[in-house]
Amino acid sequence: MYEGIVQDLIDELGKLPGIGPKSAQRIAFHLLDAEEESARRLAEVLMKVKETARFCEVCGNVSAEDLCRICADPRRTDEVICVVEESKDIVAIERIREFKGRYHVLGGAIDPIGGVGPNDLRISELMRRLASNETQEIILALDPNIEGEATSAYLSRMLAPMELTVTRLASGLPVGGDLDYADEMTLGRAFLGRRAV
Ligand SMILES: [Zn+2]
Numbered sequence: 001m002y003e004g005i006v007q008d009l010i011d012e013l014g015k016l017p018g019i020g021p022k023s024a025q026r027i028a029f030h031l032l033d034a035e036e037e038s039a040r041r042l043a044e045v046l047m048k049v050k051e052t053a054r055f056c057e058v059c060g061n062v063s064a065e066d067l068c069r070i071c072a073d074p075r076r077t078d079e080v081i082c083v084v085e086e087s088k089d090i091v092a093i094e095r096i097r098e099f100k101g102r103y104h105v106l107g108g109a110i111d112p113i114g115g116v117g118p119n120d121l122r123i124s125e126l127m128r129r130l131a132s133n134e135t136q137e138i139i140l141a142l143d144p145n146i147e148g149e150a151t152s153a154y155l156s157r158m159l160a161p162m163e164l165t166v167t168r169l170a171s172g173l174p175v176g177g178d179l180d181y182a183d184e185m186t187l188g189r190a191f192l193g194r195r196a197v
Pocket of ligand 1: 057061067072
């Protein structure tokens with residue numbers, strides 16, 4: 001334990017995902033040593049992100065405007081919508097440069113143990129979107145774990161009565177992890193090899 005505010009900083013950093021006690025300590029001491037100006041910039045960005053960052057009205061992606069860059073891009077097609085759990089999955093799929101459609105962010109996955117049901121996700125928003133545009137294919141690109149599987153199965157059932165091709169990423173993604181853990185080549189192959197459900 002350190003004294004006062006330094007320990008407070010370590011405690012706060014330690015609450016962040018993926019930051020263990022050792023990393024929290026290392027980051028805290030890095031900040032203590034850093035120039036005041038760079039610490040101030042970090043603090044300002046933290047405040048600003050809470051005040052100004054928002055979510056795209058259409059797809060739920062993090063966005064600086066009402067519409068995210070992808071939804072606002074006229075070169076992209078509404079014919080294919082790729083359904084993902086989180087905005088970070090969009091970043092992973094964009095990195096493979098294969099997809100020219102739009103996205104839909106669910107905001108998580110069905111997780112009965114964690115208390116997340118279908119109504120907690122942006123599924124009704126997806127259904128509304130499908131009612132009003134020319135989408136022909138839905139790609140389910142959920143995490144290759146139990147929650148992602150449950151969510152894919154649920155969505156497949158919901159989408160079955162609609163006149164749509166529903167596809168899923170091919171197997172080969174590292175099982176149990178997050179979609180964005182996969183390297184670009186593996187994710188690219190899974191994307192191109194997607195199959196109808
Ligand atoms: Zn969007």
